[in-house]
Amino acid sequence: MLAAQGRRVDQVSLEEIDWLGRLRQGLEKTRRGFVTQLLDSLGDDPLSPELLDDLETALLRADVGVSATDRVLEALRQRLNEEVVDSAEGLRFLKEQLRGILDGPIEASGVPLLAPQHERLNVWLMVGVNGVGKTTTLGKLANLAVRSGYSCLIAAADTFRAAAVQQVEAWGERSHVPVIANPSANADPAAVVYDAIGAAKAKGTELVLVDTAGRLQTKHNLMEELSKVRRIIDRLAPDAAVESLLVLDASQGQNGLRQAMAFATAAGLTGVVITKLDGSARGGVALAVASEAGLPIRFIGAGEGIRDLRPFNSFEFVEALLAG
Ligand SMILES: Nc1nc2c(ncn2[C@@H]2O[C@H](COP(=O)(O)OP(=O)(O)OP(=O)(O)O)[C@@H](O)[C@H]2O)c(=O)[nH]1
Ligand SMILES: [Mg+2]
Numbered sequence: 001m002l003a004a005q006g007r008r009v010d011q012v013s014l015e016e017i018d019w020l021g022r023l024r025q026g027l028e029k030t031r032r033g034f035v036t037q038l039l040d041s042l043g044d045d046p047l048s049p050e051l052l053d054d055l056e057t058a059l060l061r062a063d064v065g066v067s068a069t070d071r072v073l074e075a076l077r078q079r080l081n082e083e084v085v086d087s088a089e090g091l092r093f094l095k096e097q098l099r100g101i102l103d104g105p106i107e108a109s110g111v112p113l114l115a116p117q118h119e120r121l122n123v124w125l126m127v128g129v130n131g132v133g134k135t136t137t138l139g140k141l142a143n144l145a146v147r148s149g150y151s152c153l154i155a156a157a158d159t160f161r162a163a164a165v166q167q168v169e170a171w172g173e174r175s176h177v178p179v180i181a182n183p184s185a186n187a188d189p190a191a192v193v194y195d196a197i198g199a200a201k202a203k204g205t206e207l208v209l210v211d212t213a214g215r216l217q218t219k220h221n222l223m224e225e226l227s228k229v230r231r232i233i234d235r236l237a238p239d240a241a242v243e244s245l246l247v248l249d250a251s252q253g254q255n256g257l258r259q260a261m262a263f264a265t266a267a268g269l270t271g272v273v274i275t276k277l278d279g280s281a282r283g284g285v286a287l288a289v290a291s292e293a294g295l296p297i298r299f300i301g302a303g304e305g306i307r308d309l310r311p312f313n314s315f316e317f318v319e320a321l322l323a324g
Contacts, residue, residue: 019310023320026278026302030062031321047080047090055094062281063253065288072097095318101287102314105296113311114243114271114298116150116207121200121240123208123233127226127267128247129259130214133275135164137247137301138209139171140309145207146175152207155196156181157189157229160213168211174306189213189225190232197236217262226266245298247273248289253282260293275301278308283321 052073059069075097079085085093106112116122124141126134138154145152154172156179158164165181172179180196182188193210200208212229215222233242244267248256263269272295277283286297297312 019307020316020320022308023277023300023302023310023316024323026280027283027320027323029279029281030283031323032281044087047076047085047087049077049080052076052080059284062284063288064284065254065257065292068098068101068287068291071101071291091322095322098287098318098321099314102290102297102312102317105290105294106312106314108294109270109296111296114296115148115311116145117241118150118206120206121197121208121237122206122243123197123210123237123240124243124245125210125212125230125233125267126245126247126273127212127263127269128214129216132214132247132249132252133273133301134158134214134247135167135171135211136304137245137273137275137299137309138168138211139174140301140306141299142171142177142209143175143306144309145209146177150206151204152177152209153196153200153203153205154179155193155208155210157192157196158211158213159185159187159189159192164211164213190228193229193232194236197233197240201237217259217266223262223266226263230267242268243270243298244268245271245273246295247275248285250274250277250280250282250285253285254288256285257288257292260289260295264293264295269295271296271298273297273299273301273309274312278302286317 056069056073059072072094076093079093126138128134142152142154154168154177156165156168158168159182162185169179180192180199182192189212196208212226215226217223230244246260246263246269248259260269272289274286274297277300289295290297299309300312301309
C-alpha cells in the first residue's frame, strides 16, 4: 500500500502518519463542503454530464479557481466523450488531474523538493500581507532546518513593531537559532539583512531566514522597501540560493492570488507557503495558486505548533483533500 508517493507504508515514520492525520483533519472543512457532496453525487453510477456540473460548483466553492476548475472539467469531459467512466475511475482520474495542476509549477522549477543546499549560503525571505503566518512559518522552518542538520540564523527584518523582534527571538530560542536584530526603533529592514548576511558569511551559516513586516500589496512605499531588501540580498550574496516565499493564509482564499501578483513583482517570488490549512474551508486555493500564479507550493502549515509545517507533496495533499 502506498502511503505517500513512491514509499511503502512501513517506510513512513510515526511522525509522518501523525502529520497525515492532522492534514486530513485540517482539510476537514474544505472536504465537508466539497468532497462529501461530490462523493454523494458520484454514488455508484458512471459519471454523467450533470455530475460534471455539480463537480464544477463544488470545485469553485472550495476556491479552486476558474482556471484550474476549467482544466479539470475539460479533461473529464474529453474522457467521458471517449468512454463510460465509473465512479471509482472518475475519482482516480480527478485526483490525477488535481495532482497534475499542483505539480506543474514544481516540475517547471526543476526542484521537486525545496531544501537548503549544503555548503552554500541559502537566503529564504518570508513575505506577505499582515497576519498570514510569516513569523510562525519562519519559526517552524528554523526548527525543521535544525532538525535536518543545517546551520541557521534568523534576520529580524520586521522592524515595523518592537513586538515583532521579540516574537521572532522567542521562535529562535525554541530551536537554538541565533537572531540578528537591530536594537534601534524603526531600523531599516535592509540594514538588518545586511548584518545578517555578513554574520552568515563570517560563520559559514547555511541558511538565513528573513522575517519581514506584513504589508498590503497596495502600499507602494512598503512594497518598494521589500524590493530594496531583495536587492540587498542579491547584491551582497550573488552566489546564494535565494528563495522568496509568499506566505498565504488559506482562509483568505482567492484574495491570496491578487497578493501573489503584486509580491511577485516586488520580491521576485520563487514559491508559496500556504498556512492555516487547519480549519479553513478554502484549502482548494492551493490549486488556484498553482494554476493561476504558476508558483510552486513549497510548504504547508496546518497548526500553530512548531512541527505543524511540512514540505508540500501533491500526493499527500490531494489524498487528504479527497479522503472519503
Ligand atoms: N491555526 C493556525 N494558525 C496559524 C498558522 N500559522 C500561523 N498561525 C497563527 O496566525 C497568527 C499570525 O501569525 P504570525 O506568524 O504572527 O503572522 P505574520 O504574518 O508574521 O504577521 P505580521 O508580522 O503581523 O504581518 C498567530 O496567531 C499564529 O499562531 C497555521 O498554520 N494554523
Ligand atoms: Mg510577523
